[in-house]
Amino acid sequence: MNKHQIAQALDVMAAILEINGENPFKVRAYQNAARIVEGLNGDIASLIATGELREVKGIGAQLAKHIQELCESGSFEEYETLRTSLPVGLLDLLKIPGLGAKKVRVLWKKLDITTIEALKQACIDGHVAALERFGERTQQKILQGIESVKKYEGRYLFPKVEAQALRLRDALKSHSDVIRCEIAGSLRRRMEIVKDIDLVASTKHPATVADFFASLPEADALVGKGDTKVTITTATGVNADLRIVTDEQFPYALHHFTGSKEHNVAMRSRAKEHDLKMNEYGLFRGSDEINIPCKDEAEIFKVLGLDFIPPELRQDMGEIEAAENHALPKLVEEIDLQGTLHMHSTYSDGRGTIEEMALAAAALGWSYIGITDHSKSAGYAGGMQLTTIARQHAEIDELNRKLKGMRIFKGVEVDILADGSLDYDDDTLRLFDFVIASIHSQFTMPEAEMTARICKALRHPLVDILAHPTGRLLLSREPYAVNLPTVIEAAAKHRVAIEINGHPQRLDLDWRLGRLAKEKGVKTVLTSDAHSPDQLMNVRYSLNIARKGWWEKSDVLNCLSADDLSAYFAKRRL
């Protein structure tokens, strides 16, 4: 089993234990382990072999043993026993909002319900409402929950939700009773996929603000409303939570609702070590709970002896330790970007001419672009034949003479063929200023074969950048099987940069691999993979992921000036 599969098994294990009414801390230990395994750098098998896995905080003797067995044989005894004791489909019930382990167990034991379909029928027949501690309202809520699970699956790409969240935030900010209002939650942490919108507002008139939020035209339905929390379903189907606090409480609430949950748990443990209690309303000392006043998040961190941790890094993946040691990275910023590479024009499957792409980039304040149309085998995308390349380069030369303050690099996105060779011969590749290599066919190879295929391409002396290294399309296509640590190792050895593709469905390289790549000395490029001028903005999403991956300005090729980048490419050809 690979890391992802092991993490999934541990999560399933946690769910089973929960339904069986096990010790909640044991459940958490498994959930925690799943998250840790998912975020491990390096090859899991070798981490087990060297005993390093056992050294990781949160992985004790028992879990290390289970993980080893999962890795080697795909299962472990306790897991098999428990899993087979539970009906298939029961765990799906946990996906329904409002249903947790306890209720699922009751439904199973009392009504023998083991699938979502059966649950739906039981609700319609009124059996669920008859159960102790369930009632009519719960039954209705379950039915609604089933519909929403089916309709939306409850996960959304970042851009779709971000736009909605900004509208809600701006509406709240425009209200005269709102003092401060910010987007919190996974959106603020710039996660690639988000489940809902979290907003925090401060005011002296909570009831007024709550009513205002619930009555916004964006609010399709009111899910819940209390003194300090309002939940609406927006027209796009995304739920939005508003938390209302006093202005004194705002920094603590903003931090709390920004999360991540794991970061918060770690922060509160740290507060406890300092004899403090931390919650969304403050940071309290002593038995009489005297609040330590903080005017913003930075002061909260300071009280706990930490540097300010940017929201993107709040994943409990080493940021607290780094903040303590003043070792946080100075994250790359939008203003650092001088240009971008990887985009398509009408010479392959892009909808904009090269000039239109260049002018759009100039409007964004950039001083260069790299045009990278597809290579000849990419028939699906109008890949360039040799005669086309000559025409394209003549046009770029002409534009470079004509356009002031904008340089166009001649690039190509060359297909990595099934055997790891490239789709143009070396003489053709040398016609370009730089070469991006990527996979667009034959996705279903075994992992070892795919990894070897990509590593062979990385060894090619004319390859400068590897694009979308896993080929994933978020919420629609799984990544192809590839051993990324091995690919990163090879990229480091051959000094090939790895792109962070800013297409909202790709965001590939994943931020979870960022630190590993960076530590190995691999550079990255923040790209849009734009197929039209307006898509150049996608670089913003690439930047989000770069920041989440701890990348700094000096790690990012398109933070170089046009001249320095030109020199960088030229030097690689020597």
Added chain:
DNA sequence: GCCGTTTTCGGCCCGACTGTTTTCAGTCG
């Protein structure tokens, strides 16, 4: 199941909201 400079047992983050029941369990983040 994990962890530990008050250490090998006894903790493990904390609070709001909902629905049900009438004092609180369950869920969620």
